[in-house]
Every structure is written in structure tokens, then in C-alpha cells.
Amino acid sequence: MPNPDDRLARLRDHLAGAAHLAQAAALLSWDQVTHMPSGGAEARARQMATLARAQHARWTAPELEELVVALETDGVDGAPLAGDDAALVRETRRLLDRARSMPADLVAAISRQRVRGRQVWGQARADDDFASFAPELRAMLALAREQASAIAPDAPAYDALHDLYERGSTAARVAALFDPLRDEVRALVVAIGASGVRPDAGILRREFPEAAQEAFAVATVREMGYDFTRGRLDRTVHPFAIRIGAGDVRITTRYRTDFLGSALFGTIHEAGHAMYEQNLPAQHVDTPLGGSVSLGIHESQSRLWENLVGRSPAFWERAYPRLQAAFPGVLDDVRSEAFVAAVNEVRPSLIRVEADEITYHLHVMLRFDLERALLDGSLAVDDLPGAWRERSRALLGIEPPNDREGCLQDVHWSQGMVGYFPTYSLGTLASVQLWEAMARDLGDLDEFLREGRFAPLLGWLVEHVHAHGSRHEPEELLRRATGAPLSSEPYLRYVRAKYGALYRLA
Ligand code: ZN
Numbered sequence: 001m002p003n004p005d006d007r008l009a010r011l012r013d014h015l016a017g018a019a020h021l022a023q024a025a026a027l028l029s030w031d032q033v034t035h036m037p038s039g040g041a042e043a044r045a046r047q048m049a050t051l052a053r054a055q056h057a058r059w060t061a062p063e064l065e066e067l068v069v070a071l072e073t074d075g076v077d078g079a080p081l082a083g084d085d086a087a088l089v090r091e092t093r094r095l096l097d098r099a100r101s102m103p104a105d106l107v108a109a110i111s112r113q114r115v116r117g118r119q120v121w122g123q124a125r126a127d128d129d130f131a132s133f134a135p136e137l138r139a140m141l142a143l144a145r146e147q148a149s150a151i152a153p154d155a156p157a158y159d160a161l162h163d164l165y166e167r168g169s170t171a172a173r174v175a176a177l178f179d180p181l182r183d184e185v186r187a188l189v190v191a192i193g194a195s196g197v198r199p200d201a202g203i204l205r206r207e208f209p210e211a212a213q214e215a216f217a218v219a220t221v222r223e224m225g226y227d228f229t230r231g232r233l234d235r236t237v238h239p240f241a242i243r244i245g246a247g248d249v250r251i252t253t254r255y256r257t258d259f260l261g262s263a264l265f266g267t268i269h270e271a272g273h274a275m276y277e278q279n280l281p282a283q284h285v286d287t288p289l290g291g292s293v294s295l296g297i298h299e300s301q302s303r304l305w306e307n308l309v310g311r312s313p314a315f316w317e318r319a320y321p322r323l324q325a326a327f328p329g330v331l332d333d334v335r336s337e338a339f340v341a342a343v344n345e346v347r348p349s350l351i352r353v354e355a356d357e358i359t360y361h362l363h364v365m366l367r368f369d370l371e372r373a374l375l376d377g378s379l380a381v382d383d384l385p386g387a388w389r390e391r392s393r394a395l396l397g398i399e400p401p402n403d404r405e406g407c408l409q410d411v412h413w414s415q416g417m418v419g420y421f422p423t424y425s426l427g428t429l430a431s432v433q434l435w436e437a438m439a440r441d442l443g444d445l446d447e448f449l450r451e452g453r454f455a456p457l458l459g460w461l462v463e464h465v466h467a468h469g470s471r472h473e474p475e476e477l478l479r480r481a482t483g484a485p486l487s488s489e490p491y492l493r494y495v496r497a498k499y500g501a502l503y504r505l506a
Contacts, residue, residue: 008076008085011067012287015092018058019286023245025051030242030250032115034234045115052111059099068093084289087471091288101151110143114415121414122237128404130385133414138381140416141374147416148375158372162419165295166426168473171372174422177429178365181488185361186395188495192346192358195503199341203334208327210255213263216326217253220264220319221271224305225458226251227278238411239266239353241273241302246285249277261343261354265306272305273298275458279466294474295420297465299427300434307357307428308435308494309457313340314446344502348396350405358495360428362395367410367421375418430478432491434465437482 025048032044058064071089075081081089117136124133145157152160159170214233222228236252243249251270255263276292284290292298309315316323320336331339346356352363370387373379379387388407389399400406412420438460439445448457464481472480479485499505 007067007071008088011064011071011088011092014058014061014064014067015288016286018055020245021051021055021058023243025055026242027244030244030252032118033236033238033240034252038119041115041119045112048115049108049111053104053108056099056102056104056107059096060104064092064096065100068096084284084471088284088287088289091470095288098151102147103150106143106146106150110147110416113140113143117414117416118411121408121411125404125408128402128408130403130408133408134381134384137374137384137413140414141381141418144375144416144418157375158419161375162422165417165420166423166474167294168475169296169422169426174368174426177486177488178361178368178422178425181361181425181429181492182365182395184488184492185358188358188499189346189348189362191505192499192503195505197341197503199345199502200338201342201345201347203331203338203342204260205258206260206330208257208260208330210257212326213255213257213260216323217263217267219322220310221251221267223452224268224271224309224454225275226271230278231274233267239270241270241277243277246282249274265310265343266353268310269302269306272302275305275461276301276466279458279462281467281469284469289469289471291470293468293470293472293477295423296426296430297474297477299424300430301427301461301465303428304431304435304461308431308445309449309454311340311343311357312446312449312498314449316340316343317450318452341502344499346499346503348398350392350396350398350400351409357428358499359396361425364421364425366391366395370407371413371418371421374413426486429488429491430486432494433478433482433484433487434461435494436490437464 028044028047028051032040036044068089071081072093076085080086113136117140120136121133124130144161148155148157148160152163155163156171162169162171162174218228218233230247231249231251234250234252235254237254239252239254241249241251251267251274253263253267253270276298280290280292282290316336316339320339323339324331324334344356346358348359348362349355352360352367355363366388369391370379370384373387374381374384384407385403388403392406393399410421412418435445438457442448442456442460445457448454465477468477471477475485496505
């Protein structure tokens with residue numbers, strides 16, 4: 001008989017094996033969207049399915065179940081588990097039960113369909129051809145419904161899927177936050193439209209050479225605290241950050257020489273995600289406790305750096321002369337105030353990832369409404385383009401001229417990621433709540449931004465968010481960090497003050 005006191009060590013060992021398989025899959029999926037030739041898609045789909053099966057086998061192995069049962073019943077040295085050990089076993093139990101509820105064939109089918117869906121979506125988006133993507137979306141939705149009923153047969157399908165991204169959250173909780181927020185946001189958009197103040201956003205659409213954009217973005221995120229000795233930056237179509245393993249958290253971006261905002265704010269955003277991953281608790285590496293807790297908390301980190309830091313007037317007091325120097329002659333005639341107004345222009349637009357801080361929520365709400373209808377079948381896949389245009393007109397007052405800028409713009413549904421979109425708004429709300437709490441602890445944050453002292457800000461986030469890994473549920477983590485449950489109020493205070501000043505609202 002093995003020494004029972006080795007149980008925790010054996011548990012960590014087993015979990016590390018599962019984590020390494022997940023990391024190998026992460027590297028393959030990073031490669032798929034940065035370097036892989038399109039001819040590699042079929043082989044990549046088979047490779048990913050094999051890795052998904054191997055991970056699933058590791059999570060459903062009888063010896064893992066036995067280890068967890070022994071730890072739950074006997075603890076270690078006859079004493080019940082406490083602290084992080086208890087949290088590790090609890091978290092392993094949750095993931096283990098979920099894995100055991102999923103048939104291996106379903107796991108492999110989802111993995112294959114995701115690679116296929118990603119590839120077909122990419123082509124359909126490029127060709128503005130929704131019809132070629134529709135069968136993939138139907139297949140993915142059918143798998144998502146199967147997955148939902150496997151993991152939580154008694155819960156509404158949407159809640160089962162949403163919980164994969166935001167533990168403990170439900171459609172009802174999201175709707176309770178969104179309903180009042182929708183009215184507040186639309187009222188603000190109307191007031192801003194009526195203000196008569198019109199920033200010249202055209203200054204962001206001059207000619208910005210790609211190499212200079214890359215150099216400026218790299219220098220900016222390095223200063224903020226993204227560690228390039230443990231990361232790298234590559235190009236892709238749909239930017240993301242990804243953890244390949246301890247000491248390897250990569251970011252991606254896309255450059256448009258005719259629009260400065262895309263790569264600049266996109267890179268800061270992804271670096272915000274990556275700094276979270278780079279500062280997760282090292283003592284729990286390769287275990288579920290050492291991972292990020294939820295996508296909402298993840299997004300709170302990216303939005304905090306992108307918006308609260310990267311779009312703030314105080315940040316640009318120091319950064320703007322450097323930006324002018326990075327693009328000789330391009331912005332010589334533009335004053336700092338005009339630049340800050342341009343990067344904070346509020347205007348209903350078609351593309352979610354390029355939306356301003358206020359109308360952004362309307363993009364998320366549109367998707368939240370449509371994906372619930374797609375999932376429960378009340379909206380047929382073939383009717384999605386029309387429903388998208390109709391919701392876009394109702395919420396944003398504008399209609400996409402094609403599906404490329406409409407229902408084909410996001411990658412998520414091609415991956416079966418239903419229930420994911422709300423986490424963008426939840427994270428945005430959380431980012432301001434964290435910022436307010438940080439200001440209570442550190443004092444006037446504008447002073448830090450003016451002086452380019454980002455280390456204390458990152459240090460606060462590490463202490464209150466990153467270092468906890470998955471020890472607490474997202475809502476509990478936020479309550480501990482800020483003293484309150486998630487609320488729209490800090491966000492509304494922030495946008496009213498910031499945009500009240502920028503647009504001279506009464
Ligand atoms: Zn993000």
C-alpha cells in the first residue's frame with residue numbers, strides 16, 4: 001500500500017499530467033491561428049481531438065476518483081484538510097464530476113467541430129458568406145445543447161454553459177444587471193449625441209506604419225508590467241491571450257495601418273489578460289487552484305488596463321509626446337486634448353471589439369439576447385442575420401450592411417462558446433469596482449498614471465486578484481477585494497464623470 005500521506009502529492013502529480021495535455025492543446029490552437037497553413041486544418045482537428053480524449057481520460061481515471069474520495073474522507077495524517085489543500089480537493093471534485101458527466105465521444109466531437117467551425121467561420125467571414133457557415137453553427141449548437149444536458153441535466157441549458165465561463169452566475173443574474181444598465185447606457189448615448197461635442201476621430205485614421213505601431217505597443221505593455229521574458233506578441237485575425245505553461249503566456253494582435261486604435265488598445269487589452277496569467281500563484285502551478293477563476297474576472301483585468309489606464313487623460317499626459325515621436329510628422333498638428341477626445345469618442349458602431357466604453361455593453365446585450373434564442377431554438381440559424389440587423393437597429397440605431405460586420409464578426413459561436421459574451425460586460429463592471437477599491441488603498445491613481453508608475457497598480461491587482469488563483473468563487477473574490485458584490489454603480493459613476501467632462505454634459 002502506498003503511504004496515504006503521499007495522497008496530496010499524488011493528486012498534484014495526476015493533475016499536472018492533465019494540465020500538461022491542456023497546455024499542449026493550447027500551443028496547437030495558438031499555432032492554428034498564428035502560423036498554421038490552412039491545409040493543416042484537417043490534421044490539426046484530429047490532433048486536437050486526440051488530446052481532448054487524453055485529457056478527458058485523465059480526468060475520468062478511476063485512480064483520480066479514488067484519490068479524491070480518500071482525501072475527502074480521511075484527509076491527511078487523519079486530520080481533515082484545511083486551507084488551500086481543502087480548496088484544491090474541492091475544486092478537483094467540481095471539475096472531476098463535470099468531466100465524468102461528459103461522454104468521451106461527445107468530448108471528441110466537440111473538439112473536432114471546434115477546429116472545423118473555426119476554419120469555416122474564418123473563410124465565411126472573409127467572403128461575407130453566412131450560408132457557408134450556417135451548417136457549422138447548427139452542428140455546434142446541437143453539441144452545445146448535448147453538453148449542457150450532460151453537465152447539468154436539471155439546469156436551463158444556457159445556465160449550464162454560462163457557468164463554464166462564469167462560475168456561479170446565471171442568465172437571471174446577468175439579466176438583473178443588464179436591464180437597468182441598458183437604460184442608463186442608452187440615456188448616456190443620447191445625451192452625448194445631443195451635446196454638440198464632436199471629437200475628430202479621423203486623426204486615428206491617418207497612415208500609421210505597422211512597425212512603429214508594434215514598437216509603441218510593445219514598449220507600452222512592457223512598461224505596464226507584461227513580462228516579455230515569459231511571453232511574446234504575434235499577429236492573428238481575432239486577438240487573444242493564451243497561457244501555454246508556467247513562464248509562457250502569449251498575446252496576439254492585429255494591425256491596421258489606417259487605424260491606430262486597433263492594435264494599440266487591443267495589445268493593451270490582451271496584455272491585461274496576460275499579466276493576470278503571469279501572476280497566478282506559482283505554488284499551485286499545473287493544478288486547478290493555480291488557474292484563473294473566471295472569464296469575468298479575466299476581463300476585469302484586460303478592461304482595467306485598456307480603459308481605466310489606457311484611455312485615461314492622465315495616462316496620455318505622459319504617453320502622448322512619446323506617441324507623437326513614434327510617428328514623426330503624423331500627429332504634429334494634434335494636441336493632446338484632441339487625441340484623448342478621439343480615443344474616447346462615443347458613437348454607436350458595428351464592431352464590438354472596436355466599440356467605446358459605453359456602447360460596448362449594447363453589443364454584448366445584443367449577443368446575450370440572440371444566443372439564448374439560438375440555444376432554445378426560438379431563433380433558427382437561417383434567421384440569425386436578419387435578427388442581428390433588427391437587434392442592432394433597436395439597440396444601437398444602426399444596421400450592418402453585410403454579415404461580415406454583423407453576425408459573422410465574432411469567433412465565439414463557431415467554437416460553441418454560448419454564454420461567454422456576458423462575461424465581457426460583467427468584467428467591465430468589475431474593472432471599475434476594482435479601480436475604486438484600488439484608489440481607496442493607494443490614493444489618487446491619476447498621479448501614478450501621470451508619472452508612469454504602474455508597478456503599484458499591478459502589485460495591488462496581484463495581491464487582491466491574481467495571487468488567489470481559483471481559491472474563491474468569482475463573486476467571493478470580488479467581495480473580498482472590493483468589499484461589495486458586483487454592481488453597475490461604480491461603472492456608472494465613472495462613465496458619468498469621465499464622459500460628463502469630455503462631452504461637457506450638464
Ligand atoms: Zn478580453
